[in-house]
Amino acid sequence: MASLPEDPFKLRLMRPQDLAGVAAIQASSYHPHYLEDDATLAARLRECADTSWVAEGPGGLLGAYLVAYRSVLGKVTPLGAHFDPPPQPNCLYLHDLAVAAHAAGQGLGPALVRQALALARREGLACSALVSVQESQAFWRRLGYGAQALDDAQQQAHLASYPGVGVYMVQALGD
Numbered sequence: 088m089a090s091l092p093e094d095p096f097k098l099r100l101m102r103p104q105d106l107a108g109v110a111a112i113q114a115s116s117y118h119p120h121y122l123e124d125d126a127t128l129a130a131r132l133r134e135c136a137d138t139s140w141v142a143e144g145p146g147g148l149l150g151a152y153l154v155a156y157r158s159v160l161g162k163v164t165p166l167g168a169h170f171d172p173p174p175q176p177n178c179l180y181l182h183d184l185a186v187a188a189h190a191a192g193q194g195l196g197p198a199l200v201r202q203a204l205a206l207a208r209r210e211g212l213a214c215s216a217l218v219s220v221q222e223s224q225a226f227w228r229r230l231g232y233g234a235q236a237l238d239d240a241q242q243q244a245h246l247a248s249y250p251g252v253g254v255y256m257v258q259a260l261g262d
Contacts, residue, residue, distance in 0.1 A: 150190030
């Protein structure tokens with residue numbers, strides 16, 4: 088039996104030198120309303136250095152990235168706001184996942200999510216949550232997330248800061 092070629096992409100923690108590549112992937116993946124400036128991207132990395140990953144390909148070319156942070160179930164950070172880590176998180180919030188066009192179809196998005204969920208489980212977090220944008224709910228459902236209503240008016244207002252239809256989605260992380 089012939090052996091399969093080794094996966095050309097390696098998952099690793101994001102580093103400051105990755106930010107230009109992350110910005111390029113973000114710009115090619117999202118509507119301009121969702122784009123974060125360089126200062127915000129740098130702040131995200133400082134705030135979430137141990138929960139931000141990239142898929143690095145040959146020659147250092149980035150194929151995808153994921154920025155996540157520890158949070159509390161039912162709490163939504165408004166679009167563009169800084170993350171406010173709680174003293175007792177129970178949830179890993181997936182803030183931003185994007186895959187470059189040259190890396191599409193290789194399973195990098197789901198692989199990065201699995202990486203994040205493995206960390207959340209090791210830390211004993213009860214769930215993972217996100218805001219689905221740009222009609223991506225079907226993708227997230229395939230990864231085990233389901234829509235969850237927000238009862239708190241402030242959190243509903245935070246959700247409304249996302250242009251278009253933002254849907255709060257959650258996945259329980261049981262054993």
